[in-house]
Amino acid sequence: MPELPEIETIKRGIVNNVGSKIKSIEVNRLDIIKRQEFELDLLYNETITGVGRRGKYLLLTLGEYFLIFHLGMSGRFYILDADSEDNTPHIHVIIYLDNGNKLIYQDTRRFGGVFLVRDLVKFFAKMGVEPLTDDFTADYLYNITRGRKIPIKSLLLDQRIIAGIGNIYADESLFLAKIRPDKKAGLLTLTEAAALSVAVKEVLTRSIEERGTTFRDFRDGYNKTGNYQKMLKVYGRTNESCLDCGTSLTRRVIGGRASHFCPDCQK
Numbered sequence: 001m002p003e004l005p006e007i008e009t010i011k012r013g014i015v016n017n018v019g020s021k022i023k024s025i026e027v028n029r030l031d032i033i034k035r036q037e038f039e040l041d042l043l044y045n046e047t048i049t050g051v052g053r054r055g056k057y058l059l060l061t062l063g064e065y066f067l068i069f070h071l072g073m074s075g076r077f078y079i080l081d082a083d084s085e086d087n088t089p090h091i092h093v094i095i096y097l098d099n100g101n102k103l104i105y106q107d108t109r110r111f112g113g114v115f116l117v118r119d120l121v122k123f124f125a126k127m128g129v130e131p132l133t134d135d136f137t138a139d140y141l142y143n144i145t146r147g148r149k150i151p152i153k154s155l156l157l158d159q160r161i162i163a164g165i166g167n168i169y170a171d172e173s174l175f176l177a178k179i180r181p182d183k184k185a186g187l188l189t190l191t192e193a194a195a196l197s198v199a200v201k202e203v204l205t206r207s208i209e210e211r212g213t214t215f216r217d218f219r220d221g222y223n224k225t226g227n228y229q230k231m232l233k234v235y236g237r238t239n240e241s242c243l244d245c246g247t248s249l250t251r252r253v254i255g256g257r258a259s260h261f262c263p264d265c266q267k
C-alpha cells in the first residue's frame with residue numbers, strides 16, 4: 001500500500017500543476033467521496049494554490065478549499081494530457097485543468113477515498129507527528145513509548161503517533177535500528193529510541209530518493225514504478241539470507257501484520 005514515500009513521490013510529480021485552474025471534475029462513483037464539507041462545483045475555476053502531503057494523504061489546496069485523496073491499498077493518482085486516452089478500469093475521479101492536463105484518481109479496491117475539506121486543522125487533528133520533520137526526535141519516540149506494552153512495530157504503524165509509516169517502512173526501519181518488531185515499545189532504551197528515529201528518517205528519505213516502492217500497484221504521478229523495492233533488506237524476503245549476517249530471515253504476524261526481521265541482528 002502507498003506509504004509516506006509513495007505519496008511524497010506523487011506530490012512531487014504533480015507539483016508543476018500549481019497555478020493552473022480546475023475546469024471541471026468528473027466523479028464516476030459518488031461513494032468514493034468520504035467526506036463533503038462543500039459542493040464540488042465550487043472548485044470550478046479555482047486555482048490550485050498548493051500541493052501537499054500529510055501522512056499518507058495527498059492534498060490539493062484551492063484557496064480555502066482542500067481536495068484530499070487517500071490511496072488506500074492500491075490507489076493511483078497520476079497526470080495525463082487532457083486528450084490522451086486512458087482505458088484503465090476503476091477510474092473514480094478526473095480533474096480537468098486549464099493547462100491541458102488531467103489528474104486521475106484510480107483505485108481497484110476502493111479502500112481509500114476523496115475528502116472535500118474546509119477545516120484542515122480539524123481533519124488532521126488526530127494525526128501524529130511527521131517523521132521527516134524536526135518534531136520527530138529520539139526524545140519524542142522515547143517519551144511516547146513509556147509504559148506501552150504493544151509491540152514497537154504496532155506503535156510505528158499507529159497514525160495517531162507517527163504519520164505515514166506502513167508495513168514496509170516499519171519493518172525496514174526496525175531492521176536498520178537492530179530492534180525486533182515484537183519488542184514491547186515500553187522496553188526501548190533511549191539509545192534504541194534514538195537509533196530507531198534516525199533509521200525511520202533514513203529509510204523514508206532513501207525511498208523518496210528512489211521514488212518509492214512498487215510491488216504491484218504503486219505508480220508515481222506519471223504512472224511509472226518506483227525503485228526502492230530493489231533495496232529492501234527484510235520486507236518480503238522471508239527465508240532469504242540476512243544481508244548483514246547471513247541468517248535466514250523470519251516472518252511472523254505481529255499485531256495482525258506480517259512482519260519480517262532477522263532473528264540474529266535484531267534484539
Ligand SMILES: [Zn+2]
Pocket residue numbers: 242243244245246247262263264265266
Ligand atoms: Zn542478520
